[in-house]
Amino acid sequence: MLLVSTAARGAEFMLGINDIVSQAFAASGIRMVLPMDGSADLQIASLKVQQREFHNVRVRCGEFTLSSVQIACRKGHLDLMPDAALDFSYAFDSKQLQLTLAAAGGESWQVAGKLGERAWQVTVRLRNAQGLRLASLFPADVPLPTKGTLNGTLRVSGNESGAEIVNVDMQLAEVAFSDASGLHAAEKLHGPVKLTVKRSGAVWNWQGNVAWQSGEMFWQPLYLRGGSGLSAFGSYDGKLFKVEQAVVDLPDVGRVQLTASWNVQKSTLLEGTLQGRGLALTSLFEVYAKPFLDKGSLAESALYGHADVDAQYRNGGLQSLRLNLHEAGISDTARRFALLGVNSDIDWQADAPRTAIIAFAGGALLGAPLGAGQWTVNMKGLEFDVPQASLPILDGKLDLRDFHLHREMFQAGKPCSGCSQAVQAGKPCSDCKQEWHWYFAGSLVPISMEQFSTAAGWPKMLGTLAGHIPRVSYDGREISVDGALLFNVFDGTVVATRLKLADAFGRAPKLSGNLAMRNLDLDLLTRTFAFGSMQGRLDGDVNNLELQDWLPVRFEARVYSSAGSYPRKISQRAVQNISSLGGAGAAAAIQRSYLGFFENFGYDRIGWSCVLRNDLCQMGGIEAADNGPYSIIRGGGIPAISVMGYNRAVSWGELITRLKRVTQDNVTPIVD
Amino acid sequence: MNIIKYLFAMIALVGALSAYATADLEVNTPGVNAIKSSMQARHAQLAGYYASGAVGLSMDGMIELRDPGSVPLAARQTVNALVAAENQDRDALYAEIANANGHPEWKAEIRSTFAQRWIQRAQRGWWVMSNNGWTQK
Numbered sequence: 001m002l003l004v005s006t007a008a009r010g011a012e013f014m015l016g017i018n019d020i021v022s023q024a025f026a027a028s029g030i031r032m033v034l035p036m037d038g039s040a041d042l043q044i045a046s047l048k049v050q051q052r053e054f055h056n057v058r059v060r061c062g063e064f065t066l067s068s069v070q071i072a073c074r075k076g077h078l079d080l081m082p083d084a085a086l087d088f089s090y091a092f093d094s095k096q097l098q099l100t101l102a103a104a105g106g107e108s109w110q111v112a113g114k115l116g117e118r119a120w121q122v123t124v125r126l127r128n129a130q131g132l133r134l135a136s137l138f139p140a141d142v143p144l145p146t147k148g149t150l151n152g153t154l155r156v157s158g159n160e161s162g163a164e165i166v167n168v169d170m171q172l173a174e175v176a177f178s179d180a181s182g183l184h185a186a187e188k189l190h191g192p193v194k195l196t197v198k199r200s201g202a203v204w205n206w207q208g209n210v211a212w213q214s215g216e217m218f219w220q221p222l223y224l225r226g227g228s229g230l231s232a233f234g235s236y237d238g239k240l241f242k243v244e245q246a247v248v249d250l251p252d253v254g255r256v257q258l259t260a261s262w263n264v265q266k267s268t269l270l271e272g273t274l275q276g277r278g279l280a281l282t283s284l285f286e287v288y289a290k291p292f293l294d295k296g297s298l299a300e301s302a303l304y305g306h307a308d309v310d311a312q313y314r315n316g317g318l319q320s321l322r323l324n325l326h327e328a329g330i331s332d333t334a335r336r337f338a339l340l341g342v343n344s345d346i347d348w349q350a351d352a353p354r355t356a357i358i359a360f361a362g363g364a365l366l367g368a369p370l371g372a373g374q375w376t377v378n379m380k381g382l383e384f385d386v387p388q389a390s391l392p393i394l395d396g397k398l399d400l401r402d403f404h405l406h407r408e409m410f411q412a413g414k415p416c417s418g419c420s421q422a423v424q425a426g427k428p429c430s431d432c433k434q435e436w437h438w439y440f441a442g443s444l445v446p447i448s449m450e451q452f453s454t455a456a457g458w459p460k461m462l463g464t465l466a467g468h469i470p471r472v473s474y475d476g477r478e479i480s481v482d483g484a485l486l487f488n489v490f491d492g493t494v495v496a497t498r499l500k501l502a503d504a505f506g507r508a509p510k511l512s513g514n515l516a517m518r519n520l521d522l523d524l525l526t527r528t529f530a531f532g533s534m535q536g537r538l539d540g541d542v543n544n545l546e547l548q549d550w551l552p553v554r555f556e557a558r559v560y561s562s563a564g565s566y567p568r569k570i571s572q573r574a575v576q577n578i579s580s581l582g583g584a585g586a587a588a589a590i591q592r593s594y595l596g597f598f599e600n601f602g603y604d605r606i607g608w609s610c611v612l613r614n615d616l617c618q619m620g621g622i623e624a625a626d627n628g629p630y631s632i633i634r635g636g637g638i639p640a641i642s643v644m645g646y647n648r649a650v651s652w653g654e655l656i657t658r659l660k661r662v663t664q665d666n667v668t669p670i671v672d
Numbered sequence: 673m674n675i676i677k678y679l680f681a682m683i684a685l686v687g688a689l690s691a692y693a694t695a696d697l698e699v700n701t702p703g704v705n706a707i708k709s710s711m712q713a714r715h716a717q718l719a720g721y722y723a724s725g726a727v728g729l730s731m732d733g734m735i736e737l738r739d740p741g742s743v744p745l746a747a748r749q750t751v752n753a754l755v756a757a758e759n760q761d762r763d764a765l766y767a768e769i770a771n772a773n774g775h776p777e778w779k780a781e782i783r784s785t786f787a788q789r790w791i792q793r794a795q796r797g798w799w800v801m802s803n804n805g806w807t808q809k
Contacts, residue, residue: 178741181740182739182740182741182743182748183740183748183752185741185745185748186745187745216745216746217745218745218746218748218749220748220749220752221749221752221753222749223745223746223748223749291749548703548706549703549706551706553701553703614699614700614701614772615700615701615705
């Protein structure tokens with residue numbers, strides 16, 4: 001240190017001191033004013049500690065002594081901590097440093113050091129130290145302490161080549177931190193933090209324990225509560241940060257053990273392992289997985305049961321995963337789908353074929369109970385095959401064939417060759433992303449519609465649900481059905497073609513396709529929906545059907561009497577209900593006429609059509625005609641009845657309201 | 673020649689404006705209705721955050737989490753998710769109205785018109801974005 005004495009100016013001395021520069025510390029523009037009253041005023045224009053820079057730092061000492069033995073400051077104040085009293089002394093011979101900052105509330109920061117040239121050590125003792133004071137030591141773009149106190153000790157010792165040992169033993173109380181955006185923040189953190197770091201050559205070996213006893217933390221998108229603990233050790237050599245072993249106790253989940261090797265410069269995980277026994281899947285999914293999921297079926301699901309996990313990560317990907325499920329299960333919150341009592345020992349390897357047997361005790365589909373089953377899954381890396389599987393539903397079952405699931409690199413709907421190699425080589429492949437694709441075929445072994453509709457809470461339907469499911473596939477964007485999906489219902493058939501479901505697992509699924517209904521038994525149909533009795537057979541076509549969020553947006557629909565010979569009867573109530581769909585008024589007319597004496601009528605043909613556009617249903621009857629009244633039922637036999645429609649256009653919402661009104665049980669016919 | 677080009681440009685511009693003037697912002701389709709119902713259901717959850725200033729209305733017809741610090745930590749992700757879901761709905765609403773009018777290309781103009789509407793109709797005390805930054809109505 002070079003002192004440049006200046007001439008006394010009045011009753012004070014002013015000293016200019018040369019800049020001090022070291023690796024971790026730099027001070028420039030140092031000036032000390034020494035008035036004649038024994039006080040001192042030290043000003044440092046620029047002070048750099050580690051990466052942080054402070055300007056115009058000022059220390060005022062009420063009593064200042066400088067001798068050949070020591071330099072001492074009593075009754076001092078530091079501008080950075082204006083409310084704290086500062087005392088410090090440094091003995092030149094013994095190289096002993098003592099510094100104390102004391103503030104209200106019993107707060108104190110005590111620094112004691114022995115700064116020998118060959119060996120040195122510094123101890124910092126904190127008592128009720130305000131964490132907020134540390135904020136200025138950190139860069140502005142990281143979460144900064146805002147509240148809380150620290151109690152404990154920090155010890156650093158070393159030699160001429162630098163620090164050798166760092167010891168931290170600190171108790172946190174009511175600690176809060178937050179970044180500027182508030183998306184990484186914590187409040188009321190309590191718990192001890194212990195850390196020991198020892199240098200061995202160029203390698204730092206560390207060991208730490210953190211017991212997060214209470215408090216809460218939001219680290220977008222995770223919200224975590226205290227009750228967890230971390231105990232870990234590892235090393236750092238300037239390039240690699242290694243976690244040799246970490247044991248994390250997660251509240252309500254269980255204990256997880258980790259190892260990791262992190263390339264600090266590239267910010268990449270080189271390898272790692274994760275193990276856990278008996279982890280509770282409910283909390284694991286709820287707290288640590290769900291916040292990352294977008295709204296959709298999976299995000300609205302819950303997991304149950306326990307799992308043992310043993311995973312290994314290396315070379316940029318998962319190498320093996322052993323997953324042992326114990327009485328696990330999944331169900332969506334609306335209880336539309338559930339699979340419960342799942343037990344399996346899945347031993348997946350990235351580069352070797354494996355087979356897993358997944359057994360389940362039961363579940364539910366749209367309220368209908370599912371029986372027990374067992375599936376054999378063939379795994380080959382990220383390709384999964386289920387040659388044959390059966391899902392028992394009530395008295396029938398859903399048989400799946402040739403289920404295949406795989407992950408592929410895709411770009412705008414097309415496989416992008418070369419991208420996989422690029423990603424493996426660590427090169428960006430911006431437009432390509434990995435997508436899960438799957439397909440399967442199957443069939444429905446007859447399920448009693450009576451049981452199924454009751455379980456699903458639908459109107460009680462008679463007959464059976466059976467059908468053939470051609471290839472159904474998912475290409476990362478939409479689920480599509482190749483060929484025709486055939487169901488046998490109401491003693492007839494319903495064939496769905498060109499079915500596509502876009503955004504299937506998203507917020508607003510869009511379904512499109514065509515439906516062809518043939519030879520439906522009107523008696524079964526009308527009894528199901530309490531529409532009033534009708535006998536006969538009905539065909540129908542719904543073309544260019546488009547549902548958005550499961551509500552119809554557009555279609556061209558037409559229902560009409562099937563060809564052939566069969567009894568054609570319609571009850572008075574059914575006539576009234578059909579009439580009232582066209583609006584009140586026409587429906588009542590029948591009650592007033594002589595036709596009111598008859599319970600049933602004969603008819604020759606039925607026909608009705610609706611073209612839905614912009615929430616408006618443009619209706620028509622048996623004959624295609626654009627204007628004027630149209631015939632919905634053409635009479636035939638004795639007594640016969642014909643029903644005419646007069647309104648061509650009706651709001652879809654209004655039509656559904658009317659339909660609900662007439663199909664509700666205990667509905668009373670409208671009588672003027 | 674330039675005069676003819678200029679005239680054509682003027683005709684095209686007037687045509688575009690008059691065509692846009694006919695856009696029906698109140699158009700009803702199942703899609704629009706579904707989005708509106710979803711937004712109405714969410715509004716009850718968002719109203720408190722508009723009033724507290726945690727959430728504000730931006731100039732692009734969307735909403736923003738402007739002061740997350742005022743939201744308790746436990747609710748911060750919920751508000752984040754509400755804001756994200758609301759913005760998805762708003763984006764879908766503008767697209768749906770443009771589609772229902774038969775002019776998907778009008779989406780940007782419809783969004784801009786709605787942005788002004790939302791801000792005009794914002795309740796007293798809510799925070800809205802203007803060219804001068806966030807201001808309280």
